[in-house]
Each structure stands twice: as structure tokens, then as C-alpha cells.
Amino acid sequence: MNLLRIPVFLVPVVLASLLAACGGSGGSKEQSPDNGLLTGAPDSGALQAMERIDPEAAEAGDILGGVILTRMDVFLELDATVDQVNTALKGIDARIVTSLPGMPYMTVSIPRQANTQAAADLATELEQYPGIQSVLVAREASAQLLPPGQASSADEKPALKHLEAGRFPAAWNASNLLANCEADKVKLAIVDYFSFPFLAPVSNSSPDIGQEAERELPVSSLTGSPSSDGNLHGWQVAATAAAKFDDRNPTGAMPFDQCIDLTLFAINGLSFSQWLINSSLALDVLGPGVIMSQSLGYQDDCVDYDSSGNMVYVACRPDHFGDQPKAVVFTPYQRSQYGLLWKYLTRDQRDSFLSVVAAGNSGNAESASLYAGLGEAVYDSPMAVVSEDPMAHVQDESLWGIPLTLADGDPDFVSIAANDFQLGLLQSLSDLLKLSSLGTARNVLVVGSGDRVGAHAYSSQGGNIMADGANIQTLGSETVSGTSFSAPQVAGLAAYMWSIAPELREGPMEDTVRAITANTRENGFIDAYAAVLSIDEDAGSEPPKAPVREAILDVTGDGFFNQDDLRLFADFYGLTDTPVAEDPDNPGTPSRFDLNGDGLISPDAMERFDLDPENSTHLGEARYGNVSLSIGGDTISLDENQLTDTEILCYYAYSPLYLGDEQTRSTLLPLSICNTDANLGISNLFT
Known part of the structure; x- marks a missing residue:
């Protein structure tokens, strides 16, 4: 497949001028067929009829608690026909809004549903049609941000404390080597949720966040679908990676703004499939030598939705898990499907970009106490699982089997491991995409949260490095926590290393991964100074x-x-x-x-x-x-x-x-x- 240009514009910006630039998706892009259905002979293969249709974000008003009430991610049977797919879509008044040639994935638009239950019921109806393998209610990726008060300590710490623990200031003492970096800046991409224009300050004492971001961040462009809902997660992640080192807070892990070409990709309003497709297309736009930081993943907490559609954290029940569309926690089978998609989309780009991924915050989640796999970093996002085989552990009962911690009288939880039929489908998909010989990705850094004592309790286990993501000072004088803010520190370190040693950008990416991970403390905590000295x-x-x-x-x-x-x-x-x-x-x-x-x-x-x-x-x-x-x-x-x-x-x-x-x-x-x-x-x- 020839990956074409990203379906959004790239506009050089000063943040104050972004408002005029961010009006919708904009730009030239591939359009869906006029009727939103497949074209071709009715009995011909649906996969052969699939066309390139670029992702388009849903309206902000159609998203409640991360659920997109006007979208579904649909997985087709590999032998589905054009007639079967079109009949199914017409049966629920759905239309294709995202697809790729030869791929059994599509995102479809549906009439706006009243709530998540109605969306789940419609997905269940669509699954009954021939040619449809499975359907997921479209959800936005989950930001790996802890709710306030859930960090390892509520105590505020000095603005540079997390960086000092990782010996970043000592590493910066080699900045003499940055003398000519402006002529060859490092490309750093943050894929996340961005709000624009900025809303009112967080508090009366906070500076205007828009002005602060403009002053502190070396942003070259903001593209995609930023919303106006006040979601600052992406801005906070970007600041943790690349805010200037000056007399103001915050300070990024790579604070030398003259050396960075910072591109922000907003994925507001995109489903999981659309997020992955847009991320791969972003890499195509930026070209080789890119560090892509993503502090996003799956929703592993048990949640319900109130009458207004707001997400409410609740005790886990059996109906939160499983393959049914109304389940809020993805199964290993579903995670593997998305992992295979990402593996395919980036199959030719592995040695041209460094992927830095948040490990997730499910380490002490109730769901992880029930199903151990939910507390493992490698299963928290499609970007992480490609560092292993996405299909390797989908049937592992020790990760996904009936919880052993339940007492008599507890709810009747069941195994969510993939069955033999599902494993066969995954293998067929892997064969179709010719992924079996590709091997594991070695350009991935999966970043947990911890310190020199050990991992923070909330951090998902098993990443290949840790940084301190607890109580980080960020834009607007806010303090935030989560692996969302560990990952950009590692991305910032990589950007600094690429600035002082430009040859690292040429790859293999494994060199950068090894330089950073081989020089951690014994418990895996980052040592930026040792990593830089290894050059x-x-x-x-x-x-x-x-x-x-x-x-x-x-x-x-x-x-x-x-x-x-x-x-x-x-x-x-x-x-x-x-x-x-x-x-x-x-x-x-x-x-x-x-x-x-x-x-x-x-x-x-x-x-x-x-x-x-x-x-x-x-x-x-x-x-x-x-x-x-x-x-x-x-x-x-x-x-x-x-x-x-x-x-x-x-x-x-x-x-x-x-x-x-x-x-x-x-x-x-x-x-x-x-x-x-x-x-x-x-x-x-x-x-």
C-alpha cells in the first residue's frame, strides 16, 4: 500500500495565529464514494473494493465520555463480498468514512445515537450481518493521565525535580555541541488531544495558557482536529518534552528550543482505527528521522456513563469485559487486531522513526487485579504491543483467564482470552498482511512511571524504561501525573541525543533505544547523563x-x-x-x-x-x-x-x-x- 499524505494541512504557525488555520480538516484529501458504500460487482471481494478514504474527525458534540456516538470501527470477514458489506451498512444507515485499500478495517458513520447503550445495541445488530466479523463502538484513545490526587504523592515538588532525578541537567552540560543545530533541527511529533483556541486560565492566578504555550514551546505546526473543549493534555505532554529552559516553568526534557521542529498532531474525534491511520500518515508527511511521542492507549478502568454521558469510575462488573460491543475494556483479541493494523501501517517505517509510548496507568487498577494482562504495559496500546508479537499471548490464561482473586459470592467473571476461532482469524489477518516474517519492532520505547526507589504503583508493568511522571509542573501552573508525562521525558532525551549526535537519526533506531535503556538504573529508572555519555x-x-x-x-x-x-x-x-x-x-x-x-x-x-x-x-x-x-x-x-x-x-x-x-x-x-x-x-x- 502506498501511504499518501495526511488528510490535514501543515501550516507553519505562531500559536496566536492558529485559530484561523484550524477550521476543520481542510486541505486536499481522498473522498469517500458518493454514497459511502463499496463500489464493484456485488459478488466480488470486499477487500479488493476498499479504497483510500482519509480519517475525518467526528464533531465534538457527538463525543461523550470518550465514546463517539456517530462512529463504529468495523472489522470485515476476509472473504466478505461487496454485496454483503453494503447490505450490512445500509441495514443500519451506516456509511464508510475511513478505509484503506486491501484492508479489512473500516470506520463507518452512523446516525447519532442517544447514548452509549444505544450505540452498543446498534453495533450488536451490525455484527449479525454476513461479511461482518466484529464491530466496536468507536472510542477515542485514552490519555494516560491520572485523575487529580491519584499520584504516588500529593506533595508538590520543585519544577525540575523529576529531571534532576534522571540527571538531565548534567546531560545538558554537553550543549556546546548544539551550536549548529538550527540548520538541522530534530523532528519531534506529539500525537495527542489538543484544544484550540485556549480557554480561560486554569485559575485566577494562572497565566494565560495560550500565551504561555506560545512562549515556551517551539511549535512549527498544529494539524488535525483540535477541539475547543479545553483538553490541555497534548499541550501538557508537549511542554514536558520541549518547554524552554528559562526563568519560567515548566521546563522540558529537551529545553533547547532552537534545535527542535515540534509538530503537534491532534486526534480529537478519531476512533482507534482512525488514530492509527492518521499517525502513520503523519510519519509519511514528516519523512525519515522522526521521534513520535504518544501518551495514549486503551481504557482499562471500569466505567459507566451518567445521564449526561459523562464517564464515571465504578467497581468492575463482568459486563465491563468481553467481546460484546457494550464492554468498555478491550479484550486481547481486539487489542491484537489494532496491534496488527499498526504493525502493518508502519512496516516500512520502522527504521525511520523512534516510537516513544506511555506504559499506561493500570498498575493498581481494579481491572488489572482481575485480569493481569491489563496491568502489563505491552498490552496498553497498539504502539507498545508491536515490540512483541501482537498475537503471542492472546490465549494466555494467566493474563486473561478467570480471575483467581475472587471469593465466593463475587460476580461471575469469565475468561476474556481469545478462543481458537479468534486466534485463527488473527493468523489469517497476519497472513493476509504478510506480517509473519516482519518480526518485532525494535524502535519502541515503552515508558513507565517511577523513581530511583522503584515503579509508582499506578504505572503499568513491564515497560523498558521509567521516568518520574508524578506531580509534574506544567502549563498554567498545573501539577499533573501519569505515564503520559513519563514518555515525553524520554522523547525529549532522544531529541537531545539526536541534536548532539545527528548520525543517530539515520538509524538503526535500535541504537537510540539501546543507548537509553542500557544505561538506566538497576530498577530501570532513566539516567539521561549516562545515556548521553554513551555517545x-x-x-x-x-x-x-x-x-x-x-x-x-x-x-x-x-x-x-x-x-x-x-x-x-x-x-x-x-x-x-x-x-x-x-x-x-x-x-x-x-x-x-x-x-x-x-x-x-x-x-x-x-x-x-x-x-x-x-x-x-x-x-x-x-x-x-x-x-x-x-x-x-x-x-x-x-x-x-x-x-x-x-x-x-x-x-x-x-x-x-x-x-x-x-x-x-x-x-x-x-x-x-x-x-x-x-x-x-x-x-x-x-x-
């Missing part, structure tokens, strides 16, 4: 192959690590009689001298640091051990698992990285300094 190959060679370490040591920014840099380090570390003058207009400057990345300047404060990357894996795991430092005729042994700032400075001052005056080096960093504790008091840079 270097050898700091001891002649000449050195260590641009990151050179940039970190070059505090004067003249392109060399020499005596001028040593003097500044020595002054700041208190090794000279020259007082340190901190620039009041640049708070946080001391962290520029924090070589071990612990946020402290102290003779006793230690952190891990890979001094000699020659013994580590380039773009892979750092190996920490003992290394030797020779000064004159003396040798010092250094443990890379626990190094002070001064020890790191000494090591590189007596290495090929140093290009300065040797006498100045001997004066500032004699053996007595490098081999004994300097008389410094502990100073926390991050308070």
Missing part, C-alpha cells in the same frame, strides 16, 4: 573520540579543554583563592560544574561516571570498574561507581582530552588535590 567511543585515544566529554569539560565554550577551563573549575571547587561570582541572571549556573551529575559539589558526594568508555559499549551499556590515573610517577585508583567531581576533573586533566598548559595543570591539580579530599563544604545545587 562517546574512546576518551583515551589519540585523538580522543569523546565529543560529549570534551563539551562537558569545555566550560568556556571555546572548543577546547585547556587551562582556562581548569581555572574556572578550580575556582568553583574552592581549590584557589579566587571567589566564585555567580551570575544572578542565570540561576542554576553552578550545575555547569557538576561533573558527576549528582547535583552536589562536595569532596564526599559521589556518583557513577564512566571515565573510560573504551571498555564500555558504544551507544550501549556503560561498564563501571576501577581505572588508573597517573600523575608524575604516582598512580591513583579510581572507582567509576563512586566518583567525586574533582576526581573526574583530575582524570581528564591528565588525559589526551586536555589540550592546555601542563604547568597550570600541575599547579591547580597536584597529586595532593587529586588523591585526597579537598576542603570543601557540601553544596546542593538543586535547592
